[in-house]
Amino acid sequence: MEMTFSKSQSLCIDCGLCCGGLVFEDVELRDAEEALTMESLGLGVEEEEDGFFLVQPCRALNGKQCRVYEHRPECCRRFECLLLKDYKQGVKSKAEALDLIDEVRDKMKSVDKEPARRVIRKHFLGWLD
Numbered sequence: 001m002e003m004t005f006s007k008s009q010s011l012c013i014d015c016g017l018c019c020g021g022l023v024f025e026d027v028e029l030r031d032a033e034e035a036l037t038m039e040s041l042g043l044g045v046e047e048e049e050d051g052f053f054l055v056q057p058c059r060a061l062n063g064k065q066c067r068v069y070e071h072r073p074e075c076c077r078r079f080e081c082l083l084l085k086d087y088k089q090g091v092k093s094k095a096e097a098l099d100l101i102d103e104v105r106d107k108m109k110s111v112d113k114e115p116a117r118r119v120i121r122k123h124f125l126g127w128l129d
């Protein structure tokens with residue numbers, strides 16, 4: 001049987017950049033119960049005064065994909081980066097989106113991560129430099 005993917009899955013499955021530590025320093029978890037679930041799956045969790053956080057880069061990231069996808073936390077389910085929104089709304093084609101993902105990956109090979117972060121800020125987060 002052929003698998004079908006939603007538009008977001010079809011781009012994210014070739015990306016995974018928001019789980020690799022360059023986009024977020026940590027990911028806020030809903031509550032202690034969700035934190036316990038993530039710990040039981042072997043993921044890094046930190047407790048701070050203001051809540052529980054999933055440590056980034058995320059231990060569940062396997063290549064470009066999430067190995068706990070069916071059990072991923074609520075904030076991972078909700079998050080859509082600007083690039084994904086642009087792709088879903090037809091502002092960017094899949095080829096343009098994949099080119100930007102490749103550009104970040106290419107720049108990440110450099111010791112200086114700032115050029116990769118700059119592309120992420122502009123195209124994935126919509127921040128003005």
Ligand code: SF4
Nearest residue numbers: 012015016017018081
């Ligand atoms: S950075 Fe954007 S396109 Fe890439 S996996 Fe995350 S949400 Fe999907």
Ligand code: SF4
Nearest residue numbers: 019058060061066076
């Ligand atoms: S749990 Fe999965 S979707 Fe969430 S940050 Fe980790 S790898 Fe990404």
